[in-house]
Amino acid sequence: MTHDRRPDSPVEHGFPHLPVVRASIAALFRRLSADGIRAYATSFSPADAAFDASEDLYLGSQRVASAMVRALRLPDARVVVGFRPMRDAATVELAAGPAYFVEVNDRFRTHRRDLAAALSHEVAHVLLHRLGLRFADTAENEILTDTAAAYLGAGWLLLDAYREDALTWQRFGYLTPEEFGFVLAKRAALFGEDPSSWFTSPQAYEAYVRGRAVAERDRRRAPLCAAGPVSRLRYARDRRAAGTSTPSAGTGTAYRFEGAEDGGGLRVSFPCPVCEQRVRVPVRGRLRARCGLCRTVLDCDT
Secondary structure (H helix, E strand, O other): OOOOOOOOOOOOOOOOHHHHHHHHHHHHHHHHHHHHHOOOOOOOOOOHHHOOOOOOOHHHHHHHHHHHHHHOOOOOOEEEEEOOOOOOOEEEEEEOOOOOOOOOHHHHHHHHHHHHHHHHHHHHHHHHHOOOOOOOOOHHHHHHHHHHHOOOOOOOHHOOOOEEOOOOOOOOOOOOOOOHHHHHHHHHHHHHHOHHHHOHHHHHHHHHHHHHHHHHHHHHOOOOOOOHHHHHHHHHHHHHHHOOOOHHHHHHOEEEEEEOOOOOOOEEEEEOOOOEEEEEEEEEEEEEEOOOOOOEEEEEEO
8 A cells, every 4th residue: 555755754755866876886886896796696684684672682783783794795894783872873983894883873772673774874884995985975975875785785674664654754874765765676676686575664665666666767768679659759859969960968868979989970878777887889770788887788779
């Protein structure tokens, strides 16, 4: 059942950070390589996230943290979890390692179901720190961290922690719920995964569906053969205009026309629907292009 979002909701919705999210996905592929990304094919297990009141607080916290370290492929790192009163959900002290100290909000002493979600963001910070991958802008770097957690299989917990009703709300991370859904859908398409059964929050599932719709549209954008008729018509119009004037981007589109450096004719570049790296191909009708970054083969009609 779909519920309308509150018009006065304090939770930001929609896709305001999507350009940074796309840049983050491309940055992950460039840093880890296609094979490195595919090493994260197994998502964090819901069983490893489970943490109920019967389990010892500190032993349980270390169990969840160790599972998160393994999921994000940091086997030589150790995360030590502590609790204290604080405004944020959690924070991590980044150092040379191998031990990293994560402090989490005191409320997780009793609200344990979302501890793994808080840890997923902080352990992703550790991973990016060790990879030497970061954006210069602090806010964009936090978006990179959320994107990394979600795309590498642990951040579905951050979306599942989103809950909202007429009186209360909770969300973790810096992406909107729909943006988390977008990243998770991109990951699901790559690995043939369906995370929808893991969500315990109805609002999280609905946000995933909205994000998945945007991710699916990426696979139906011209000049890809899967593009719909409206997109194909617009592309044909822009292609004709580019052939008679200075090549440029189509208005409101992701593709760009440009002249070939060797004078060999018109070319078009567009973002790969998998890794967001721009793919550049000649404008000559039906062809297959291989993305140089993620190695995905794309059927195009240029």
